[in-house]
Amino acid sequence: MKKLIAGNWKMNGLEAGAVSLIGEIGSKIGAEPEILERCDFLVCPPALHIHVVKHKIDHDHIPVAIGGQDCASTENGAFTGNVSAEMLKDAGCAYVILGHSERRSLHNESSAYINEKAARAHMQGLTAVICVGEQEDERESGNAYDVVAKQLWESVPKVSNAATTVIAYEPVWAIGTGKSATPDDVKAMHAFIREKLQENLAESANMRILYGGSVKPDNAADLFKVDNVDGALIGGASLKADQFLGIAQAV
Numbered sequence: 025m026k027k028l029i030a031g032n033w034k035m036n037g038l039e040a041g042a043v044s045l046i047g048e049i050g051s052k053i054g055a056e057p058e059i060l061e062r063c064d065f066l067v068c069p070p071a072l073h074i075h076v077v078k079h080k081i082d083h084d085h086i087p088v089a090i091g092g093q094d095c096a097s098t099e100n101g102a103f104t105g106n107v108s109a110e111m112l113k114d115a116g117c118a119y120v121i122l123g124h125s126e127r128r129s130l131h132n133e134s135s136a137y138i139n140e141k142a143a144r145a146h147m148q149g150l151t152a153v154i155c156v157g158e159q160e161d162e163r164e165s166g167n168a169y170d171v172v173a174k175q176l177w178e179s180v181p182k183v184s185n186a187a188t189t190v191i192a193y194e195p196v197w198a199i200g201t202g203k204s205a206t207p208d209d210v211k212a213m214h215a216f217i218r219e220k221l222q223e224n225l226a227e228s229a230n231m232r233i234l235y236g237g238s239v240k241p242d243n244a245a246d247l248f249k250v251d252n253v254d255g256a257l258i259g260g261a262s263l264k265a266d267q268f269l270g271i272a273q274a275v
């Protein structure tokens with residue numbers, strides 16, 4: 025299976041910067057097209073920049089998929105400030121990140137709510153990238169596995185399969201801290217997630233499990249060697265084309 029190299033741009037940059045970033049990513053992939061034999065690429069810009077980034081992707085034939093960073097749990101209607109799965113689809117998205125820890129904590133999103141969003145994404149034919157991961161105190165108190173199991177059980181619709189869903193394991197203490205989980209920790213957690221997916225879902229075969237949390241070009245090779253690491257969800261390093269591609273080169 026090809027690794028999915030996914031960039032979560034979060035709430036960074038302005039329109040011109042977003043266009044030049046995808047342009048640079050496109051040039052770098054164009055300079056070494058054989059990388060596409062090992063990697064699929066995805067970028068998730070801020071919602072307001074999806075159109076211009078998608079336009080650049082189409083215009084320059086850049087082999088990168090585009091996704092949203094969140095979607096509403098409802099269909100279109102009177103929901104001020106929300107962006108629907110249907111709108112993301114209409115804008116050319118193939119993916120949407122759901123349940124990122126920044127939304128779980130800063131927006132109080134529950135796993136049940138994320139499950140509803142995932143169902144909406146699935147209805148529109150979007151692949152949901154559903155994030156799970158424990159907080160630092162939960163790991164220190166030995167509860168990381170229980171927390172992740174509960175998040176998986178409650179957030180991932182039971183009809184999910186490899187075409188509709190990607191899981192991203194992002195330990196919260198590793199996000200934006202420069203403190204990545206060790207390959208041994210990642211190995212154990214990804215094996216556990218694989219097992220839980222098999223238990224919970226009828227069709228979990230080949231579902232990708234990404235690791236996210238301070239992935240950089242210099243730790244990516246060790247992470248990608250780990251069993252059940254099918255790609256990376258990258259925050260900070262996805263904002264620099266050379267680092268984003270440096271991570272892909274580590275595959």
Ligand code: 13P
Nearest residue numbers: 032199200237238259260
């Ligand atoms: P960093 O790569 O900046 O740690 O962010 C990870 C992340 O949250 C991706 O969704």
